[in-house]
Amino acid sequence: MKKTQIIVDVELDENHVPEKMTWHATDGGIDHQETKAAMISVWDDKEKEALRIDLWTKEMPMDDMKRFYHQIFISMANSYQRATSEDEVAGAIIEFAENFAHQAGIKSHK
Known part of the structure; x- marks a missing residue:
């Protein structure tokens, strides 16, 4: 091993x-x-x-911390989908991540 x-x-x-x-x-x-x-x-x-x-x-900048969290949420959604095949729940996590990004001011609404 x-x-x-x-x-x-x-x-x-x-x-x-x-x-x-x-x-x-x-x-x-x-x-x-x-x-x-x-x-x-x-x-x-x-x-x-x-x-x-x-x-x-x-020395971790606040904006970088916000981006770090956003990327972790997206990564969690992807991992969750691979582990469970539950696309709807994974999509809800991604939706949360995008809402977080807008509210945190790191991503503008399109």
């Missing part, structure tokens, strides 16, 4: 606030690439709940 790792290194300031983050995924061709935000979710099968780590650096 093959094993692989995804590593996120986080440098903290004196108040334990992330100042710098890099990630490394050998199988994905990522070698200590700098990032300003990361969200990691895992499923706890025993408790039937999602466990999450949400991190962002002090």
Whole structure:
């Protein structure tokens, strides 16, 4: 059986606030690439709940954070559709994402 790792290194300031983050995924061709935000979710099968780590650096611009969330919503819709084949629900998530983008001011109405 093959094993692989995804590593996120986080440098903290004196108040334990992330100042710098890099990630490394050998199988994905990522070698200590700098990032300003990361969200990691895992499923706890025993408790039937999602466990999450949400991190962002002090330097993460607000507009970039809004775009990050918008893209995560779209990605969630795509993953949900692939996992369940429920096109209608996936479409509702995309509709929510687009509404979010308009309300957050990162996408104008057409």
